[in-house]
Amino acid sequence: MRTEGETEYREYVTARLPALHRTAYLLCGDAHRADDIVQTTIIALYRHWRRARAADNVDAYVRRMLVRKYLDEQRGPWARVRLMFETPDRPTVPTGSVEDRDVLGRLLGELPAAQRAVLVLRFYSDLSVEEVAAALNCSTGNVKSHTSRGLAALRRHLAVGQSSAAGI
Amino acid sequence: MSADEEQGTGQALRTLMLQAEVPPARSDVGLAVRLGRRAERRRRITAATGALAVVGVVGLIATTVLRPADRRDPPELAAAGPFATSVTDLEQIEARVPEASSSRCSVEPLAALPGFDFTQVLVGDSTGRYIVGSSASKADRSSSGTRVLWDNGVPSRLVRDEPASDRDLSASTMMRDIGPWGPSGPSGTVGSPYPDGQARKLTLPPGYDHAVASAINGRGDVVGVAAGQDAYKLRVPVIWPAGGYDAPRVLDEPGRYEVEGVTADGSVIGTLVDTQEMRVWGADGTTSTVPMPDGWGQMSLWVGSGDWISGLVARDHDVYQQPSATLRWNVRTGKLSIFTNLDTGGVPRMAVNSEGWLMVATEEYGPLLVAPDGAVERLPLPAGAENAHLVSISDNGMVTGNAQDSTDNYVGGVTWKCR
Numbered sequence: 237m238r239t240e241g242e243t244e245y246r247e248y249v250t251a252r253l254p255a256l257h258r259t260a261y262l263l264c265g266d267a268h269r270a271d272d273i274v275q276t277t278i279i280a281l282y283r284h285w286r287r288a289r290a291a292d293n294v295d296a297y298v299r300r301m302l303v304r305k306y307l308d309e310q311r312g313p314w315a316r317v318r319l320m321f322e323t324p325d326r327p328t329v330p331t332g333s334v335e336d337r338d339v340l341g342r343l344l345g346e347l348p349a350a351q352r353a354v355l356v357l358r359f360y361s362d363l364s365v366e367e368v369a370a371a372l373n374c375s376t377g378n379v380k381s382h383t384s385r386g387l388a389a390l391r392r393h394l395a396v397g398q399s400s401a402a403g404i
Numbered sequence: 405m406s407a408d409e410e411q412g413t414g415q416a417l418r419t420l421m422l423q424a425e426v427p428p429a430r431s432d433v434g435l436a437v438r439l440g441r442r443a444e445r446r447r448r449i450t451a452a453t454g455a456l457a458v459v460g461v462v463g464l465i466a467t468t469v470l471r472p473a474d475r476r477d478p479p480e481l482a483a484a485g486p487f488a489t490s491v492t493d494l495e496q497i498e499a500r501v502p503e504a505s506s507s508r509c510s511v512e513p514l515a516a517l518p519g520f521d522f523t524q525v526l527v528g529d530s531t532g533r534y535i536v537g538s539s540a541s542k543a544d545r546s547s548s549g550t551r552v553l554w555d556n557g558v559p560s561r562l563v564r565d566e567p568a569s570d571r572d573l574s575a576s577t578m579m580r581d582i583g584p585w586g587p588s589g590p591s592g593t594v595g596s597p598y599p600d601g602q603a604r605k606l607t608l609p610p611g612y613d614h615a616v617a618s619a620i621n622g623r624g625d626v627v628g629v630a631a632g633q634d635a636y637k638l639r640v641p642v643i644w645p646a647g648g649y650d651a652p653r654v655l656d657e658p659g660r661y662e663v664e665g666v667t668a669d670g671s672v673i674g675t676l677v678d679t680q681e682m683r684v685w686g687a688d689g690t691t692s693t694v695p696m697p698d699g700w701g702q703m704s705l706w707v708g709s710g711d712w713i714s715g716l717v718a719r720d721h722d723v724y725q726q727p728s729a730t731l732r733w734n735v736r737t738g739k740l741s742i743f744t745n746l747d748t749g750g751v752p753r754m755a756v757n758s759e760g761w762l763m764v765a766t767e768e769y770g771p772l773l774v775a776p777d778g779a780v781e782r783l784p785l786p787a788g789a790e791n792a793h794l795v796s797i798s799d800n801g802m803v804t805g806n807a808q809d810s811t812d813n814y815v816g817g818v819t820w821k822c823r
Binding site for chain 1: 410431440
């Protein structure tokens with residue numbers, strides 16, 4: 237990559253890093269894995285920067301890379317790569333109030349990877365059904381059904397949490 | 405659920421997502437640039453030597469067909485000597501990596517199940533006979549797959565029930581179901597990948613409520629750690645001996661242990677995280693502790709086999725901020741080889757077989773095979789691949805892994821055989 241392109245790349249990634257990290261964290265629910273997903277994504281982005289900067293929407297292009305890294309990691313033996321020097325945390329069961337800062341991670345952690353990705357892209361990244369379908373390389377019908385099923389699964393916990401938080 | 409209910413739940417979810425506390429990012433732009441440059445350099449080298457590699461591969465596929473991989477029985481247990489309690493011989497080597505892939509080695513894609521298009525390797529056994537992974541069709545590649553057992557390269561469904569959902573197909577869940585390499589749930593369920601794919605249960609030691617099984621040897625001893633509520637601080641190394649999965653033995657007092665491997669005679673190899681010491685719990689009941697070699701600040705051991713263990717070291721704690729080096733350790737003799745220029749980017753992408761052959765997937769050179777004498781061979785890549793995630797190396801030298809394209813996505817499971 238030429239110096240000019242590398243400077244652009246650095247500026248872009250530096251500016252977008254917090255958003256990419258937040259998206260990755262919401263997707264996987266683990267800070268270290270989120271770091272790994274983002275790091276892998278931005279390394280790949282370096283190699284494809286010319287193509288990325290020529291895209292109509294650079295953010296959408298990079299977001300697509302990030303989500304695919306996440307989904308690949310879910311499917312692949314990378315899941316076997318443990319967090320360095322530590323035993324993986326145990327999965328936890330959602331309980332208690334929405335005021336618990338971990339509750340979101342617990343709720344999302346209950347969902348299949350693809351469903352979770354759809355919900356994060358739709359309700360955090362604020363993408364349309366069509367945009368999510370393009371990011372995940374699937375049909376709009378698939379996105380709708382994942383959205384519907386994911387929300388139905390969450391609804392009961394969210395409602396219970398809200399009632400509990402309100403002291404009901 | 406009605407449209408209104410869906411909208412309300414979506415809004416509540418969005419609020420939670422926007423308000424969620426997110427730990428600070430540790431990703432590093434400088435590191436990405438450094439590794440990106442390396443990858444570009446590697447791609448240029450690969451392109452320059454591509455023609456030569458293709459000639460080599462074509463010639464050797466024919467050789468492989470004529471000379472199928474010889475089957476070997478598991479090696480007899482040698483009379484085991486005492487374990488080393490220090491690094492008796494430390495060699496730090498800058499490996500000489502050839503520019504072209506080896507003409508002695510061939511790469512072949514794993515056969516997909518009939519009606520399927522893609523394959524993915526999860527683990528290979530030490531004999532080179534069995535590989536476990538998954539197969540998927542183009543239609544369901546993004547969300548599902550079918551578990552597959554390859555027996556001498558011939559695929560069959562590992563579980564003959566309905567294909568699992570994508571959640572069920574996460575690697576850790578598959579490992580829990582089919583092999584004792586992944587996190588286990590409260591029931592401690594692990595299984596044997598052969599011959600029938602039936603899961604076996606590991607009983608938890610009294611007083612502990614979950615376990616992580618990390619390795620198995622040829623006769624079926626399973627090792628790992630068990631923990632209670634405070635898993636972060638305290639866990640115990642455990643062996644579930646072959647034939648006695650309901651009678652686990654706790655090997656040491658609680659501490660921050662990682663268990664990395666088990667030798668052929670049932671001796672267990674682990675790391676004490678706080679002190680970065682390697683500890684060997686011998687099959688004879690003895691315990692040896694080996695300190696980390698001078699000059700290195702962090703060590704992570706990974707796949708071991710026989711008397712060998714592989715892993716990586718780094719100069720300081722944050723392995724992602726600096727080059728790491730690949731290590732191969734003979735726990736019996738105490739000889740430690742550190743290949744200073746075989747950098748995996750701080751990720752444990754290496755394995756060693758019982759004869760000391762080391763495989764490692766490097767950032768700069770791609771997949772490599774390192775002989776016991778330190779000679780390095782570059783493994784060829786299939787068409788369309790730029791690197792590979794290596795998974796295992798069997799005792800007859802067969803390497804299994806997943807080829808990756810230029811964006812690091814998997815393009816399929818492959819095996820390498822070298823003459």
